[in-house]
Amino acid sequence: MNGINKVLVLPNGVLLKNRIVKSAMSEALADEHNNPTQAQIDLFAQWSVGGAALLITGNTPVDRMHLEHAGNFVLDAHSDMKQVSALVAAAQSGGAKVLVQLAHAGRQTPEAINAHPTSISNVKLNLAGYGEPVPATEAEFGIIIKKFVHSAKLAQDAGFDGIEIHAAHGYLLSSALSPRINTRTDRWGGTLENRARLALDVVRAVRAAVDPRFIVAIKLNSSDFQKGGFDHAGSVEVAIMLQDEGVDFIEISGGNFEEPTAYQHTSKNGSTKAREAYFLDYAVAIKAVLNIPLMVTGGFRSANIMNDAIENGKTDLIGMGRPFITEPSFAAKLLNGTIDKAPAIEQDFPPADTLPRGAVLSWFCAQLALAGKTGQPDLSLSVIEGHESYMQQIKITTDKWIETRRQ
Template sequence: MGSSIRDSLTLPNGVELGNRIVKSAMSEALGDERNDPTDGLIDLFERWGRGGAGMLITGNTPVDRDHLEHAANVVLDGKTDRDRMRRLATAARSGGARALVQIAHGGRQTPAAVNPHPLSISGRPLDLPGYGTPRAAEEGELEVVVAQFARSAGLAMEAGFDGVEIHAAHGYLLSSALSPRINTRTDRWGGSLRNRSRLLRQVVRAVRAEVGPGAIVAVKLNSSDFQKGGFSHEDSIAVARMLEAEHVDLVEISGGNFETPVAYRHAAVAQGTARREAYFLDYARDIKAALAIPVMVTGGFRSASAMNEALAAGATDLIGAGRPFIADPDFPQKMFDGAIDMAPAPERDFPAADTLPRGAVLNWFCHQLALWGRDGAPDLDLALLDGHERYLAMLEEATGRLLAARRVAS
């Protein structure tokens, strides 16, 4: 008999997860102007920890405060308030869940207001407004990046987390290094897939050396960039095998980047078109078949039946979810108890994506996270476009606070 969402799972390092549902990383953007965790973020992770998930993963946590994904990211480096990070870890683990910090480097996807010329694997700019012209990293700078990831991982363990997830998906620095479309280098960091994966492999190696064999080291990896000439599904399978050789405990499968935001998809056509759960399950099934270590699929799962079918079929070992935790932090326990058979999915009532401003659905959910941090609860009745517009205003305010704080500090 195959696995179900209620079953425990022992990772390669010996750490046991109590069940198969994981709160995947979201951009909670609940850091303060110094990029430290706010009380609202700490309270929210305590709330998620009581909801029954086997593991919680923090939102995008940059290892370099000059390369943020969002002005209100929590940063984990030598300037971080360590007491607040300890409080965050304690809150996340207080209900029995394991907790990881997702460590990342924004690379060319750093907003221009934060850094007009961010470090990247090459000088190819992002084909979107609001982002500056990146500069290709020199050899020594890539070695610094490796050290930054290791340092952040060590600080995560010092704070009391169970480990880290290295973000190598969605177009951030480690992800762009894997893409032949973006990584046009001719030195040892570019060219062949082995060379393009060098930065990621060195980061994994340095992180494992820093945190030791007992910590969880996971990697979030694209199943594909879904861009012509980009990181392909065949590349993903090959890199996953390389990661297994580097003693990674878990590979999370996602896809796309800011230019092709497949991971944040919303129905692109009018109501009535069939919606399919688990966007990346077919890709993950191929990757899992090539590995002995556990695989997690994130994106689209809503029904307990689809989750259990994927686990029982051996297509994945863990179910990652994000948006349902915003709508109802208790949904995992309710599923285990049989009180519900479907995770909340407010996005299913929204208009088709081709009738909406770009990013409107994602921004509505991001605003709900902001409400959790400010008020301790979401407002799921808030109109979609109102949430979208309020989030954009909030982002502008957060950026202003960050830049003002940096001026004072300098």
Template sequence: MPSLLAEPLTLPCGAILPNRLSKAAMTEGLADVYGHATGDLDRLYLAWSDGGAGMLLSGNIQIDGDHLERPGNVIIDREPDDDTKRALSHWASAATRNGNHFWAQLSHAGRQTQKLVNPHPKAPSAVKVGLPGGQFGQPVALTEEEILNLIGRFGTAARICKEVGFTGVQIHAAHGYLLSQFLSPRSNQRNDRWGGSLENRARMLLFIVNTVRTVVGPNFPISVKLNSADFQRGGFDFEDSLQVAKWLEQAGVDLLEISGGSYEQPKMMDMEGMEEAAPQNVAASTLAREAYFVDFAKAMRAEIKMPLMVTGGFRSRLAMEQAVRQGAADVIGLGRPLCYFPEGPKRLLGGMEMLPRKENELKLFPPSLQFLTRIKALKAIDGFACQFWYYSQIYALGRTGRPAPDRTVFQAMREVEATQKRWMKERRAALGK
């Protein structure tokens, strides 16, 4: 019997995804110093298009070049010239060569902009990221005029992406980036129409959705990535998320991706402690299963009808099919495994039972020293070291078309840090900063 994962999905706008698997959004770091798409991105997405997923999501495409999630982001913060458009078009063409969708994830890092990119990033309020190490600077609160300008930039970027061949867009309102910062009462302490009540805190996101719909038209897919919760006391919680999801459904969003966490509480990478924040109507079995956010999605499904995408931890075909069968997810997002096993979707659709798992091998501290990760700062370093290994696999896929699974965590850390520093140095020189 054919897998449920092979069934097409018709979105509310009328677009059809050829199957239920999506390459999740993962930051690439392969743009040139001007933020333009490159041949490395083409090569990377050729591999992922050949991999068999019905939809590919890009990594963060930033709508403000001064607020990057990391060095090497693609940037669309103004009307592009012909060369820039051609580069974007080549990327979109490579990413869709097997008839799959390719959606642009549009984002602004806000206060989660690294200090080496911007020492004083703009944010809803002047509330600094609560992490040790000085990686993030003191933010400056956005003015009304700046907020309206950013709403327009999201619309412009969406229009350009449609023009050059992307088949949809996703607005990133999760993981502690700017729109997630607006939603959270911990980071949004404004007392104007953009802060205070949930309705006010969600206003920027809803204005952006409406602006994007206006410029791309009724038949172009619009997705939003939303936290199920921030997993922080006094932050954006599940009931808030459910209400925002209802508003997004009313606004005509075609696919809602459920995620969670931020840099301060990186639950999208490590779900320990999730039970402390889980709402009462979500089963504790989430913790024991590989699909981190399935039960949050099931709780949402009871209240909303729009298609849902769930990303986080999936490895077995059985768990993916179960999530679809139970109605918890219409689309399954696959991330880390596709960095070193890009053909994963095709293999799953062909009957493979389980994607390979590497996380347990990728530890900065050996088993004899894992007790050190009880210290919050060291735990974060260990987690980011693992993340850098995946970055290095993306570099390898982009540069050679093949992963480099034998690369060590230490080698990956050195490579990523050197690459990012070099990129920033060259960008400052190119822009005369």
């Protein structure tokens, strides 16, 4: 049995039937009250029968005033738990396990949602559309930790198999790790141990509050890829700290909104290996210090590269996102050998430097919305058309969200 077909038993005893994971993608398909819609539920039903062992929801905020997008599904005291349970049932209907990815956007909360979001410091995001953040107080850190715990307990009650805490891509827990963003001089800033305190306290509190068989995972940057930011050496050290707190696996990614490394694409030039699995080299050093499973997300497409990564102990789980949008059942075909490569439509796109910023990501988000609402994507849509469609969708969704809060 080759690498991706092998079962994996997590530290808490939960068995994953293979090594393929649908990593988190921002579905942004929630209604104006931030509850899952039928479109989102239908998407997860498609993915569940698609062959992957594990599905992870898109960014699911624990605080509805700190969203990554107005269309985020939120899990808190105001959530419609009937809809949440329907999402869980759909995600598990085909035999997959499902985690909800819990997050707090921090300074990456759009200004239209919150003009002055709570962050680790007052360092503003260097992009248009984001307001001046306000540094969290000691009391607010306690509230934030309690919100993660409350959301985790709601997830357990709803039937999720576990949660993934989002400490990557520049959101609150990620920015706390960055010496470039975290300029605090109290116990939440300065040394790496202090900068890791928020993520560690969240993990510790969640782990203590949920059942031992409930999966607790975390997503961590291998590096921010920014001068003065959270670097690879720090990532290795934090991974060890997280392991000591009882997480069941760590997912490795990289970058943030200002340096969107995790969302890059490359056209057909250079070697396949160079284009694929762009965080794998960083993961090797992290894998070497861990006794728990590691998941690497970003760029995997070829079965032989995935199998090689697993067989040679570079990673334990393969995280993919975009292929699930263009072909929801590709994982089953990859596992049974019908295909030897996941869909890689982005390799036919124009080079990134010839497109508007974020256009490729927007195209995939537009396709995800189409797939949820109509049952399938429209691959004839150009990158620019998809980008413009998604920008319009964001505006409509945000306007509707704002209007709901005025009522």
